[in-house]
Amino acid sequence: MRSGIVAIVGRPNVGKSSLLNALVGQKVSITAPKPQTTRHRIQGVLHGEGGQIVFVDTPGMHRASPKALNKFMNDAASNSLHDVDVALFVVEAGRWTDEDQAVLERLKTVTAPVGLVLNKVDKFSDKHALLPIMEKLAPLREWAFVMPLSALKGANVNVLAKQLMDRMPEGPPLYPEGQVVSHDLGFTISELVREKLMRSLAQELPYALTVETEALEKEGNLLKASAVIWVEREGQKKIVIGEDGSMLKRIGTTTRRELESMTGGKVFLKLWVRVKEGWTDDPKALTRFGYEG
Ligand SMILES: Nc1nc2c(ncn2[C@@H]2O[C@H](COP(=O)(O)OP(=O)(O)O)[C@@H](O)[C@H]2O)c(=O)[nH]1
Numbered sequence: 001m002r003s004g005i006v007a008i009v010g011r012p013n014v015g016k017s018s019l020l021n022a023l024v025g026q027k028v029s030i031t032a033p034k035p036q037t038t039r040h041r042i043q044g045v046l047h048g049e050g051g052q053i054v055f056v057d058t059p060g061m062h063r064a065s066p067k068a069l070n071k072f073m074n075d076a077a078s079n080s081l082h083d084v085d086v087a088l089f090v091v092e093a094g095r096w097t098d099e100d101q102a103v104l105e106r107l108k109t110v111t112a113p114v115g116l117v118l119n120k121v122d123k124f125s126d127k128h129a130l131l132p133i134m135e136k137l138a139p140l141r142e143w144a145f146v147m148p149l150s151a152l153k154g155a156n157v158n159v160l161a162k163q164l165m166d167r168m169p170e171g172p173p174l175y176p177e178g179q180v181v182s183h184d185l186g187f188t189i190s191e192l193v194r195e196k197l198m199r200s201l202a203q204e205l206p207y208a209l210t211v212e213t214e215a216l217e218k219e220g221n222l223l224k225a226s227a228v229i230w231v232e233r234e235g236q237k238k239i240v241i242g243e244d245g246s247m248l249k250r251i252g253t254t255t256r257r258e259l260e261s262m263t264g265g266k267v268f269l270k271l272w273v274r275v276k277e278g279w280t281d282d283p284k285a286l287t288r289f290g291y292e293g
Pocket residue numbers: 010011012013014015016017018019030031032033034035036037038060119120121122123149150151152153
């Protein structure tokens with residue numbers, strides 16, 4: 001049997017979390033069309049015939065910002081590159097930016113083999129257009145492989161999984177059979193609520209909030225949970241609640257439905273909004289909300 005660890009890195013929004021979900025076949029990491037949706041190192045396990053691969057999804061590496069939350073996210077991404085068997089550098093096919101360049105620079109110190117993934121190839125109706133793109137990226141460093149794929153459509157994802165499995169060292173499983181995620185249900189609930197907020201709220205607000213699952217109780221087939229959405233200011237609280245509570249209600253309903261289809265049982269979910277001024281730059285608050293090295 002083979003087993004090993006694969007880190008998924010890249011700038012924000014290239015589809016790292018979508019790729020993780022496609023590789024392990026279930027939603028492990030939340031996604032949104034906004035940068036910096038992922039804040040933690042999220043692990044998802046692929047149980048294959050030949051062995052096991054533990055994928056580590058990371059917050060996108062982004063330009064240094066003085067805020068403590070941003071520093072936490074950049075560190076989480078960089079630290080995930082130690083002691084991995086393969087690193088996947090995910091880029092968007094046909095779009096190379098300064099931020100991609102910055103990630104490439106960081107990868108210079110990585111000793112593990114690095115595979116280049118060109119994601120979002122579904123955006124190209126003419127697949128011949130990919131060839132010159134691949135040729136341009138190929139000489140940037142030594143790649144273990146260059147793989148065009150679509151995380152969203154699932155194209156070539158199996159080929160990538162096979163390629164990675166062949167590169168895993170021999171060893172015992174790192175996770176028990178059948179376990180796909182490393183985090184607990186409370187974290188899943190917080191993340192799903194945050195995903196709905198990321199997708200519904202405009203511009204800056206998603207970056208000023210975090211979600212904390214406060215209580216979690218199972219009664220037979222019923223799951224009772226309550227979660228707090230923490231924002232930085234009173235004005236933000238009003239927006240999250242929405243007119244007559246409409247926004248909060250919609251967030252709660254969509255999250256509940258998703259949790260029900262995920263768990264196969266009934267879910268009762270209560271959401272609250274509270275203000276914690278300046279939490280994104282407050283080390284104590286960050287630790288409390290689960291952002292710690
Ligand atoms: N068209 C297309 N969109 C994708 C693909 N993979 C991800 N996306 C979209 O890109 C956005 C960012 O994806 P996400 O996985 O959150 O990116 P991350 O920030 O790198 O983790 C989301 O809107 C995804 O639906 C893909 O293969 N094709």
